Amino acid sequence: MSTTESVEEDVYALQARITQLQSAIRQMKKDGAPAADIAVEVEKLTTARTKYTDMMSLNKTDDKPFNRKAFDELILRKMYVVPSFEIHNGPAGLFDYGPPACTLKANVLAMWRRHFVLEENMLEMECTNLTPSSVLEASGHVERFTDFMVKDEVTGDCFRADKLLEDVIDHFLATNPLLPPDEQERHRVTQRQAGAMDAEQLQEQLTRYNVKSPTNPSHNLTKPFAFNLMFRTTIGPEGTAVGFLRPETAQGLFVNFRRLLDYNQQKMPFAAAQIGLGFRNEIAPRNGLLRVREFTMAEIEHFVHPQRKQHPKFRWVRDKELVLFPADAQLGTGRTVVMTVGQAVEAGVVNNETLAYFMARTQLFLEAVGVDPKRMRFRQHLRTEMSHYAADCWDMEIQSSYGWVECVGHADRSCYDLTQHAAKTGVALVASERLAQPIQVERVVAEANKKLLGPAFKTQQKAVLAAIEALDESQVLALRDALAASGRAVVGDGFELTAEMVAFKSEKKTVVEQKYTPSVIEPSFGIGRILYSLLEHAFSQRSADEQRCVMAFRPRVAPIKVGLFRLVNHAPFDVVVEELRQSLALADVAVRVDSSSGSVGRRYARADELGIPFGVTVDFQTLVDQSVTLRERDSMAQVRLPLSALLPTLTALVTERVTWETVSKRFMVVKVSEADDDEDSAAAAAGASANAGANAAADNAATTLEVTPRAAFSRPAPTSTR
Numbered sequence: 001m002s003t004t005e006s007v008e009e010d011v012y013a014l015q016a017r018i019t020q021l022q023s024a025i026r027q028m029k030k031d032g033a034p035a036a037d038i039a040v041e042v043e044k045l046t047t048a049r050t051k052y053t054d055m056m057s058l059n060k061t062d063d064k065p066f067n068r069k070a071f072d073e074l075i076l077r078k079m080y081v082v083p084s085f086e087i088h089n090g091p092a093g094l095f096d097y098g099p100p101a102c103t104l105k106a107n108v109l110a111m112w113r114r115h116f117v118l119e120e121n122m123l124e125m126e127c128t129n130l131t132p133s134s135v136l137e138a139s140g141h142v143e144r145f146t147d148f149m150v151k152d153e154v155t156g157d158c159f160r161a162d163k164l165l166e167d168v169i170d171h172f173l174a175t176n177p178l179l180p181p182d183e184q185e186r187h188r189v190t191q192r193q194a195g196a197m198d199a200e201q202l203q204e205q206l207t208r209y210n211v212k213s214p215t216n217p218s219h220n221l222t223k224p225f226a227f228n229l230m231f232r233t234t235i236g237p238e239g240t241a242v243g244f245l246r247p248e249t250a251q252g253l254f255v256n257f258r259r260l261l262d263y264n265q266q267k268m269p270f271a272a273a274q275i276g277l278g279f280r281n282e283i284a285p286r287n288g289l290l291r292v293r294e295f296t297m298a299e300i301e302h303f304v305h306p307q308r309k310q311h312p313k314f315r316w317v318r319d320k321e322l323v324l325f326p327a328d329a330q331l332g333t334g335r336t337v338v339m340t341v342g343q344a345v346e347a348g349v350v351n352n353e354t355l356a357y358f359m360a361r362t363q364l365f366l367e368a369v370g371v372d373p374k375r376m377r378f379r380q381h382l383r384t385e386m387s388h389y390a391a392d393c394w395d396m397e398i399q400s401s402y403g404w405v406e407c408v409g410h411a412d413r414s415c416y417d418l419t420q421h422a423a424k425t426g427v428a429l430v431a432s433e434r435l436a437q438p439i440q441v442e443r444v445v446a447e448a449n450k451k452l453l454g455p456a457f458k459t460q461q462k463a464v465l466a467a468i469e470a471l472d473e474s475q476v477l478a479l480r481d482a483l484a485a486s487g488r489a490v491v492g493d494g495f496e497l498t499a500e501m502v503a504f505k506s507e508k509k510t511v512v513e514q515k516y517t518p519s520v521i522e523p524s525f526g527i528g529r530i531l532y533s534l535l536e537h538a539f540s541q542r543s544a545d546e547q548r549c550v551m552a553f554r555p556r557v558a559p560i561k562v563g564l565f566r567l568v569n570h571a572p573f574d575v576v577v578e579e580l581r582q583s584l585a586l587a588d589v590a591v592r593v594d595s596s597s598g599s600v601g602r603r604y605a606r607a608d609e610l611g612i613p614f615g616v617t618v619d620f621q622t623l624v625d626q627s628v629t630l631r632e633r634d635s636m637a638q639v640r641l642p643l644s645a646l647l648p649t650l651t652a653l654v655t656e657r658v659t660w661e662t663v664s665k666r667f668m669v670v671k672v673s674e675a676d677d678d679e680d681s682a683a684a685a686a687g688a689s690a691n692a693g694a695n696a697a698a699d700n701a702a703t704t705l706e707v708t709p710r711a712a713f714s715r716p717a718p719t720s721t722r
Contacts, residue, residue: 016334068401080101254417301521324378447505614631630650637664
């Protein structure tokens, strides 16, 4: 093994070691392990991270770094994304999509609908953003979405308590460099434990370090208190009904399960989908579109029998290769593995066919919109980070300049969501399947005494009856035992029953169908994160001129498909340009006319920054023979073709039904050096093309027209050796 390979192996092993330590520390905090034991593991983690950083610095490659400065300037200058309420110094974490990004997003979502909703015959819904508190209490969001906060007692400015403590300790150590090493380490231990502290522990440490308001050092801070990351509001003028802006779109689909099942004629399995906004009141939004307070999500809830998670279309994707980062590899080798979808399911790496099917479909979708396949992987959740009810979870992570970022979550959520909402409301959220043969069963059933329920619960009687009827046999037995033991028991949404209100009896029944609570397979797409990845992956700079930036969007998602240019400001050109614009618009091809001053080369450069894949230039030769030049963005190659062939050629190109290679073989190739491109050289190309075109058309052989600063000439294209 070479030295380079040996270093690489050590790096992967160290990455795995870091993951192991992180997982162990997380579990120790959950289990309430002694602080001293946690500190020992944290120290090991710090040492491993330091070693990893040192190794990476020794193993640097010569890859050209991502030019964030040029990228950020382009995104802002071309108004892809801009800060919201910029002239008012608006709050962080809110962004507006400008014209190009707005269309890019619409194109990506249109492809998402075709790829998933139409191809998979999903049921699409659009649910309200405003969600009653009871719904999010049932889902667990009200309890889980909290962090500890402190406030400036004078100004009311809010700060995240654990991050504030970490920053204060950093400042303390920086201003006291002569502290003994062991004392410095004690402060660092406190800093590392900040994220696991409760409110009382945080208050103790904030007092110890005499922490004041970061914005007003003379102001005191309140005690830490729980801050919910959801946006809270009230519904109705009375102000008594609490609601939230939804943190995800999924709950609207879960609570509509019964109606969706009826709409689908009681057929299982089926999938529901929704595109909409989610809201999370991030304490420290950062990294542009990667962590924001308002974001677009596209979520799928695939309802399936919990014991039968095969997928009827799995055979169509079983040979698709995916880059997987399983949990055991994260804790072991630290290396990803490449496996087909079929192999992953057969080996038990991915839990079931339906989950694996959607993982493959996600990969295919992201490839189709233009995300770099070499920078995609699926990372499996470790047991310590997976919800207790989840059967398996995989995140599609996309690599950007910020590292590996989760962009699509894939979770087998088992029966948790429907069970929680059924328990909260007393409404049975179940499906049924017909048995091959009827069977005789004996079971215990609960019968409500309506004469007693009415006076006791009044307007809530219906909800109580529904809660009793929704009980399965095990729940009926548990209710019977509880009433027998104490004379009281609770059902549904906190309805307390007494022994006289319910009677129990055994009955024999012929069963022809079996009811069950479906499991849910959920792919959840963060559209903003996907768009950011797409923008970054599309960005590049011309090798000959780094001032020329290019956004290499695939034609099918490019915001503008075609740029129309006039060679010079010449009135007869305007008529042709307008006719072309109208014909392209009628064909649903997004077009942009650039009539600005400057050379055609400069206008091409402006089009490249907007990611326009094709450019059409009207010149003097157009007025002679009704032909134009057609330019391709990535290669900067050009062909000359008649106007009669332009529309069908462009519509085929922008829908990716034909490639530029095919077009360049069919029409005369025009080679223009854009570094020297001005009106004179372009005009020379137009003039020379008249003589070069006839012979090329006669024998259907491609002709190359070459333009230099001094002359233009044509000759047969080189014969392919392939």
